[in-house]
Amino acid sequence: MSADRFSLAGRVVAITGGAGLLGGEHAHAVAEAGATPALLDVDGEAAQRRAEEVGRGAFGLAADVTDEASLRTARDAIVGRTGRIDCLINNAARNPKVEGSGLAASTRLEQMPLTEWQRDLDVGLTGAFLCARVLGGRIAAAGDGGAIVNVASDLALISPDQRLYRVEGLPEDEQPVKPLTYSVVKAGLVGMTRWLATYWADRGVRVNAISPGGVEAGQPDEFQVRLAERIPLGRMARRDEYRAAIVFLLSDASSYMTGHNMVMDGGRTVW
């Protein structure tokens, strides 16, 4: 088997949430495989800075995935600059992080403001729908094949273990939780993956999901130890450990795979 199957040479890959922790990793991954990454983020300056770090022709653009007009402008800018779009990584999300004091108590079912519920779904689900329509639509219409990867999570498959997020000494009704929206968005993305995979199969556009486990990114030691106990491989992921999977899913190496959810979680969902 030739390693050329993993090549993305000459392809242009749009990455939403490109300025974030994993967005930059996806950009490095596809650039190493020969593609030009277009990093889209609501924070356009951060996307440009990240693109400069990645180099190899990567460029950043301001785009809000919840705003269809903004996505059309970004699509036209990508096509104006490179002449094409071959792949899309739907990666943007509101991703409440466990850092410092951890998650907020307002993530609890009883306390979550309706505006927060709506905003999480807007970015995570409506955003992926609009990106599929505007950017995926361009890929499908070009008639040149292509691939889409939706970034889900191990929490698309299992419920968050809320014991992980407990804060010692707080009353039960103030204990923070991973919000319901995260599970709904991620499970929804897996459903969207299957739907789009069949919808665009006849256009040769493959659509798959990846479900990463938690990435080590400066979370408190106590949290990391608790989480590691629930992971057969005994640790969180390093930030660069999804690069090869992204290249596999976007390249011809996975030419007979569509509608699949690739779970890479250190074995967490197997336990």
Ligand SMILES: NC(=O)c1ccc[n+]([C@@H]2O[C@H](COP(=O)([O-])OP(=O)(O)OC[C@H]3O[C@@H](n4cnc5c(N)ncnc54)[C@H](O)[C@@H]3O)[C@@H](O)[C@H]2O)c1
């Ligand atoms: N980090 C993890 O441990 C982990 C684990 C599993 C899955 N994931 C998923 O991976 C993806 C990336 O996660 P991350 O940790 O890099 O998150 P992150 O918060 O570091 O990055 C998300 C990016 O999305 C951008 N964004 C937010 N709203 C946007 C909008 N309306 N339009 C355009 N961009 C917008 C943000 O500005 C940010 O740069 C998310 O879908 C997340 O749920 C992350």
